[in-house]
Amino acid sequence: MMAFCRKLLSPTDFLPLPLSVQNSLRCIELNSPFSPKGITGITTDLIKSYFDEGSIEEAHSLFDEMPHRDVIAWTAMITGYTSCDHHNRAWNMFSYMLRDGVKPNAFTVSSVLKGCKELKALSRGKLVHGLAIKIGTQGSSIYVDNALVNMYATCCDSMDNARLVFEDIVTKNAVSWTTLITGYTHRRDAYGGLQVFRQMFMEEGELSPFSFSIAISACASIGSSNLGKQVHAAVINHGFESNLPVMNSILDMYCRCRCASEAKQLFGEMTQKDTITWNTLIAGFETLDSKESLCIFLQMVAEGFSPNGFTFTSVIAACANLAVLYCGQQLHGEIIRRGFDNSLELSNALIDMYAKCGNVADSHKIFSQMSLTNLVSWTSMMIGYGAHGHGKEAVELFNEMVRSGIKPDKIVFMAVLSACSHAGLVDEGLRYFRLMTSYYNVAPDREIYGCVVDLLGRAGRVNEAYELIENMPFKPDESIWVALLGACRKHKQPTMGKLAALKVLDMKSNKAGTYVLLSNIYAAEGNWADFASLRKLMKSSKNKKEVGRSWIELKNQVYSFVVGDRYVSSNEEIYEVLKLLIRHMKDVGYVLDLDLDCFVHDLEDET
């Protein structure tokens, strides 16, 4: 015992120790040897300090040396391990505690349940639930009840249990409500979450800003600005407008519901802003208007806010969307200067950016230099290869990924199938389509079938593509027929093309492009009666084909233009570059597809 105290009080330990631990030791000095906490209490205090500083091993050895460990000390260890994401060590501590005959209290039970929740370990959670009933903590501690709801709401297939425990809570507090709403929302049942949110008002439950943020995030996840606006109004009515996380989630909701002007207005009216506010707007505009997203980024820096990894991930994605290589490279330099270049997510965004800017070699350079990769890194690299027609490299990368132990998901299969499709590796692609279910146990969905239709269609195997559509376990949607129609157009298959076009129009799709393609087919087969009636229909419905837009980056400025654009034509330098590009395309053997494209443009001019 004396040796233990001497170790604790040794002045040589003071200097390298974290500040909070030093403070605890000073407290011992002040109180020792007649500390009111007792030596066990002071040591527990120290253990907590070590965990707070992330010094796990120090906390562990201190606990090992404790001559007497009470329930509070054990619980501090369990909580400490849980806070450092060492959930299995927390569970082991709990087992040792029970083995030592120490009776857990409500603090212990709620901490252990949190660990079960993090591990999504339902069976362990159920054991603890049983124990909680046995020792009488369920129903007597709101912390235990809420932790049970949280554990069941997070584990798979146990939402009913979460609901049962929740309904049994006599005095539900704000945490109980928020936990249940979060449970539904995080398992992608936004309507379920919003229903509980509504129930909370009806039962006059305790309101808190937390429940408002999660309800808003539920509205965002279903893209309902209508519901989002209602919750926004409730936020104002209940005086939560001054809560920054709530306002940030409303901003995110407007962005994700594609309400750009509402988002901009709210942002302008917000009196308080933090990095998350800026990042939310920048990330939101990355998909809504990438150029604007870059402008907001400049504004953020000008106003003295420090961009972080999230910020750079969004602006790099914006550069990818705009295909502005020079801008992306400058930002990459800034990322390295600021030391964010070892971020996994950011490296993934850079792989995508370089590939979309036509520089797949630099994508690979980033990919190969990454110390840590995940499924997204491999997928981004495969998408990059696929888009550049390097199907073989994409397939090799897929095999390498599987060898490295990463389990493929649906999206990586889409990347491989698309890469095979663009490189004409039809049989290779079909092999992966088969392996997907038979070997990798990934269920193909409608989008995967769309990829396979595209794979067959691009190669001109339109009949096989049609057969696949007819036999797939889903009702074909518009995009699948559009893919087949595109293939028929490319391979000049008017009969199948007519069928696909009629299917698209059957789906009440008012896509003018489909009308144009169908009328082209009628014209080509000399069916002038149908051609004329379709053109009449197009004129009456005022359908206009969305204009195809191209862009060119010149001297750090992006110019966007459409066919016959006078603005671009008047800029001599751009015109010269375009002429150069066309000459280069002809030199490498590209033949302009004039017959159909001119027809489309003629029609556009007329409508």
Place this chain on the structure above:
DNA sequence: GTAGGGTTAG
């Protein structure tokens, strides 16, 4: 001396 819920990435 030990316990809880929310907002930003293929």
